Amino acid sequence: MNLKLPAPVSFAAGLAPALAAGWLLFPRLLYEEVPQPLPFSHEAHAEAAGTTCDGCHALGPDGRFAGVPRVEACAGCHAEKGGSPGVDALVEGYVTPGREVPWLFAARQPDNVFFPHAPHLALAKLECARCHGPQGKSAEARPFARNRISGESRDVWGPSIVRRKANAWDGMKMADCIRCHREAGRESACLDCHK
Amino acid sequence: MPLDLSRRDLLLAATGAATGAVLSPLPWKLVDDVAIWTQRPATPTPRPAGPVALRPTTCTLCPVACGLRVRCFGDVPVSVTGAPGHPASGGAICPLGLTAHHLSRHPLRARTATLRHARGEEPLSRDAAVAAVGAALARAAHAGRPGGLLVVDGRPGRPLSALYRAVAAAAGGRYATPPRVGPARTLAALSRRSPEPSLTLGVDLAAARRVVCFGAPLLEGWGTPGLLPRLRAGSRRRPHEERLEVVQVEAVRSRSAALADRWIAPVPGSEAALALGIARVLLDEGLLDCRLVESRTEGLEGFARAAAPFTPGTVSSLSGVPAATVVALARDLAAHRPAVVLGGGDPAGSPLPDETEAALAGLNLLLGSVGGDGSPIVARREGPAAPAGAPPVELADVPDGSVGVLVLDGHLSERAVPWSRLLPLLAPSATVVSLSPWRGGLADHADLHVPGLAPLEEAGDVPGSPDAAAATLSRAVALVASPEGAVDPAVFLKESAARASLVLPPLPPSAVEGVFASRRGRVVDGTTGEATPVGSLASPGALGELLEKGGCWVDDPAPLPRGRLSFLAPGETAESLSRAALAARPAPAAQRAAVAREAVAAAPPASLLTKLTRETALRTPPVAVAPWRA
Numbered sequence: 001m002n003l004k005l006p007a008p009v010s011f012a013a014g015l016a017p018a019l020a021a022g023w024l025l026f027p028r029l030l031y032e033e034v035p036q037p038l039p040f041s042h043e044a045h046a047e048a049a050g051t052t053c054d055g056c057h058a059l060g061p062d063g064r065f066a067g068v069p070r071v072e073a074c075a076g077c078h079a080e081k082g083g084s085p086g087v088d089a090l091v092e093g094y095v096t097p098g099r100e101v102p103w104l105f106a107a108r109q110p111d112n113v114f115f116p117h118a119p120h121l122a123l124a125k126l127e128c129a130r131c132h133g134p135q136g137k138s139a140e141a142r143p144f145a146r147n148r149i150s151g152e153s154r155d156v157w158g159p160s161i162v163r164r165k166a167n168a169w170d171g172m173k174m175a176d177c178i179r180c181h182r183e184a185g186r187e188s189a190c191l192d193c194h195k
Numbered sequence: 196m197p198l199d200l201s202r203r204d205l206l207l208a209a210t211g212a213a214t215g216a217v218l219s220p221l222p223w224k225l226v227d228d229v230a231i232w233t234q235r236p237a238t239p240t241p242r243p244a245g246p247v248a249l250r251p252t253t254c255t256l257c258p259v260a261c262g263l264r265v266r267c268f269g270d271v272p273v274s275v276t277g278a279p280g281h282p283a284s285g286g287a288i289c290p291l292g293l294t295a296h297h298l299s300r301h302p303l304r305a306r307t308a309t310l311r312h313a314r315g316e317e318p319l320s321r322d323a324a325v326a327a328v329g330a331a332l333a334r335a336a337h338a339g340r341p342g343g344l345l346v347v348d349g350r351p352g353r354p355l356s357a358l359y360r361a362v363a364a365a366a367g368g369r370y371a372t373p374p375r376v377g378p379a380r381t382l383a384a385l386s387r388r389s390p391e392p393s394l395t396l397g398v399d400l401a402a403a404r405r406v407v408c409f410g411a412p413l414l415e416g417w418g419t420p421g422l423l424p425r426l427r428a429g430s431r432r433r434p435h436e437e438r439l440e441v442v443q444v445e446a447v448r449s450r451s452a453a454l455a456d457r458w459i460a461p462v463p464g465s466e467a468a469l470a471l472g473i474a475r476v477l478l479d480e481g482l483l484d485c486r487l488v489e490s491r492t493e494g495l496e497g498f499a500r501a502a503a504p505f506t507p508g509t510v511s512s513l514s515g516v517p518a519a520t521v522v523a524l525a526r527d528l529a530a531h532r533p534a535v536v537l538g539g540g541d542p543a544g545s546p547l548p549d550e551t552e553a554a555l556a557g558l559n560l561l562l563g564s565v566g567g568d569g570s571p572i573v574a575r576r577e578g579p580a581a582p583a584g585a586p587p588v589e590l591a592d593v594p595d596g597s598v599g600v601l602v603l604d605g606h607l608s609e610r611a612v613p614w615s616r617l618l619p620l621l622a623p624s625a626t627v628v629s630l631s632p633w634r635g636g637l638a639d640h641a642d643l644h645v646p647g648l649a650p651l652e653e654a655g656d657v658p659g660s661p662d663a664a665a666a667t668l669s670r671a672v673a674l675v676a677s678p679e680g681a682v683d684p685a686v687f688l689k690e691s692a693a694r695a696s697l698v699l700p701p702l703p704p705s706a707v708e709g710v711f712a713s714r715r716g717r718v719v720d721g722t723t724g725e726a727t728p729v730g731s732l733a734s735p736g737a738l739g740e741l742l743e744k745g746g747c748w749v750d751d752p753a754p755l756p757r758g759r760l761s762f763l764a765p766g767e768t769a770e771s772l773s774r775a776a777l778a779a780r781p782a783p784a785a786q787r788a789a790v791a792r793e794a795v796a797a798a799p800p801a802s803l804l805t806k807l808t809r810e811t812a813l814r815t816p817p818v819a820v821a822p823w824r825a
Contacts, residue, residue, distance in 0.1 A: 013208045158226075
């Protein structure tokens, strides 16, 4: 006599793998980790060297955000090898030949978004950590988590695959911008960000 | 015990899998990640770099010459806005001007000189183009007339226009300008009524409380962008009686008609009758400022005779406009002076007939709209460019088949001069040279297309609109590199003339030197609005420096016209005027039905729609290449 499966069991036999694939396997497969070109400790620079965020990531005189400092800024302190393998690699690979470090920017928005740092810093007086989290205290540079489909950073979507926000800085999607703007009473138009 | 898997089990498992997938983030995240692909251009846009600067310049897209502020990253312009204090534009620019920095990369931008012949097209080097145009000029100079040179200037009054005239004079040819259209024809009709033959008039809409447009697109494109809507919106803050209102008289519900405060739709061709009907009501009801009319005009009796047949009832039967509307409009204009009446065109886009313009001119004189203190139509001086070289002629005065070489200015549009108007002028073996920066339009009919400079590519002094209340002069700065094959028309023409061994007459002094020598007017800073009198400047160089920094020279107000304006211009009679107006007959029922359908179909345009319409206006079909003239 053959064994016949009850209908709920057959249904569950399809449901369970699909749920597992969707919740467990898919998030792992979706992102690939790309190492940064150099090890970097924000903590060391902030505490040991006494540098603040705007010491390296400042607004320029023209109001534009300078972003990641150019290699000349690094050369100000790291002109010669010594101290750590990371510094040696920096000097040898980038400072001496005058080549920019190809950092991978976890917080970069897609090209269809225009995000100006200047009004958020100068007018809204937001702290860097409001959007970037405790990056300034990290002991090592996180690998860049690249979405294999969109090519964007995982930080744009946020760490949770269902976008559950444990912290204010989890996620930099449009919904996050809108939520913050709504809270601040600064709702604006599409063309403000999508030029 | 063996497991018995049936098709039902498999279907249930598949349903479970589908349910599980839907209940997991997988499909939703996939949709989100794939969606970004729709936002990426096929060609990645390079990120601009360099210091940010706001550079002042002047738009050269149309004769208004709006002041621009171009935001540049390094040498790359990234956005264009209006200069807030610029006298010519008051901070406004049109949607096309907003995209001026993209126009040099427009798909229709011509990038190299092209020779067209029966076998097709072939690119030409710059030297070859100079040689070809030089040979054509030499041929034209040798042929004289007929078979000579005709230069058609799309925008007279520029420094390049002086060169056109010089080349035409050196080659024994002619220099022509396109016929005036729109409100300029009303101004020209009024100028003809002056004892001063050189009287030049301009429109100051800010002085008016009623603006009546007979087909002119005043609310959508004519003149300074957005000026009339802005003035109207500003007047809403004033008491009701002092507000500016726009009445559009047009057979079809154009955008201006939809945006106007009132729209009156006469039968096409009956505009003169309607204007004379309004005049008749003004005269019958004594709604004139008699003192004003007597002091500034003459010949009222003749005009009254011309208007006599046009009772409101007659006008109603001719134009389809209810008699009560005619009477109400006349009373409204009389009660809300200053009022101005401007002509435009008929529904087919043609200019209004001369008789209609004569009727509109008479109506303006009746309303006291011309030449007085606070009048909307004011006397102005010509721009600073001194005339020299071949005198301008009307295209209508050029005999058919008499042109051996036709040079078309880059700003000459096919709307201003259709190709069908130019073709009969050409001799059988004529050569047509176009200096347009764009493919399409008249350039597609040229044997030799030498692309000129697009907006933001060209540099030089830019005179303002000839219809403005005062002459202006500002300066364009080249902020975008032109394609390798494009030429500066002035340099190119000089080289070609030299190749043809033409001896150019001396060019007049530059516009800046002309302004400085006149010591008239003031230079207004385009950003702050601060004014510097020209008389306080030490040299033409100082004046040029102010213009380079975004200043705009504005001429002093001209003195009131001497003598009285006549209601009837030389050659006009009351009888001819009323005969022409009476000749209008109600359109056939089908035409009226078509007009009515269009009235229903045309919805008031949203501002975004207007913007899109204007932006796409340049996107003419790229494949519309005219056949080569065999």
